[in-house]
Amino acid sequence: MTTDVTGTNDVEHRSEPAFGAEVLRYSAFTADPSGGNPAGVVLDASGLDAAAMRAVAAEVGYSETAFVTAGDERTRRFRVRYFSPLAEVAFCGHATVALAVALAERLGPGEIVLDTPAGEIPVSTAADEDGAVRATLTSVPTRSRPALAAEVDATLGALGWSPADLDPALPPHVAFGGNDHLVLAAASRARLADLDYDFDTLAEVMRRHGWTTVDLVWRESAARFHARNPFPVGGVVEDPATGAAAAAFGGYLRELGLVTRPGTVAIRQGEDMGRPSDLLIAVDPRDPRTRVTGQAVPVPRR
Incomplete structure (x- = not known):
């Protein structure tokens, strides 16, 4: 009931x-x-x-x-x-x-x-002192595997990116945190900011492989990343904040051994589309789940 x-x-x-x-x-x-x-x-x-x-x-x-x-x-x-x-x-x-x-x-x-x-x-x-409510979700167990060359090539073609646009220290993976997401790490913040992709072609690639978003990231530091998430399979050009991709990304970091002890990583998303968002993920190398924290506020009707 x-x-x-x-x-x-x-x-x-x-x-x-x-x-x-x-x-x-x-x-x-x-x-x-x-x-x-x-x-x-x-x-x-x-x-x-x-x-x-x-x-x-x-x-x-x-x-x-x-x-x-x-x-x-x-x-x-x-x-x-x-x-x-x-x-x-x-x-x-x-x-x-x-x-x-x-x-x-x-x-x-x-x-x-x-x-x-x-x-x-x-x-x-939990409510903050000012009354604002924050929520921390615990994902289902995450997993991450290296992306196949054909998967990466098709996605880069739809994005209009080349292999040189990728950060070689952060290899492409297909990561899962409730849904599958292709993780591609940009070599520069400028490459991440310049996103103009073929909507229909990327949607077809994503449907073929069962991906919910493509998680494009750039590493500012070990504890802070920037992200963009094309979402054409949902009828949306880009997601301003993607908690499911953040959960999957926690599994990606754990699989690559980039998290050696329990800690948090900040993800900044939505900035390039004028809707800045802040996601905080907690990753433990001994726990396959990711904890994703964020606030939410009502959207006033116009």
């Missing part, structure tokens, strides 16, 4: 699109609603089938919308599905953070468990 956790005095970020589903709008991985990655949140989707959820996600128009299809307020456990405007995805990190913050604002901070198509996702929520 789905718990009614929709009560709130703040109606600024609500709307009611098709099928009568009330949609909340939050921007994740930011304290500023003009930054981060916006996500739709439907706290009661018990009456919606997959086609209806996809239609709602398409009407909302964000890269993903999270739908609570069942839940128990007492145990704080909820079943969740995620839809882009084009298709269902197994897991979405920024929509998870948005959903967790929305639930914490209604139920109070604490532990939440989400049952997703990718598996069980525990989420810890």
Whole structure:
């Protein structure tokens, strides 16, 4: 049975699109609603089938919308599905953070468990001194493997990049943290900033290999990376903040031996598209899971 956790005095970020589903709008991985990655949140989707959820996600128009299809307020456990405007995805990190913050604002901070198509996702929520809510999700076990030459060549062709544009110290991998992502490390910040790719060609390459995004990164330091995530398979040119890719990237760093003891890595994303986002990942070389932390704030309706 789905718990009614929709009560709130703040109606600024609500709307009611098709099928009568009330949609909340939050921007994740930011304290500023003009930054981060916006996500739709439907706290009661018990009456919606997959086609209806996809239609709602398409009407909302964000890269993903999270739908609570069942839940128990007492145990704080909820079943969740995620839809882009084009298709269902197994897991979405920024929509998870948005959903967790929305639930914490209604139920109070604490532990939440989400049952997703990718598996069980525990989420810890806590309020800062100023009342802002942060969420830390724990991913499913990650894995990472070297990308095949054909995979890399096809992707570089769609991006308009050459092998010389890549950082040889950070080899291409296909990393998993709930979804598969191709990780390509740019040799310079300028190369990362200059992104103008063939949308249809990259989408076809990604569909062929089952990738959710291409995770383009640049290493500023051992503890700080910049990222961009083309997402044409979801009908979106680029994601401003991608929690699932950040979780997978934690597995990538662990697999390459770049994390030798438990620590955190900051990821700056969305800057080149005018929606700066900050993701913090915690990686432990002894634990295959990645912990991804971020804030989320309501998006005011215009």
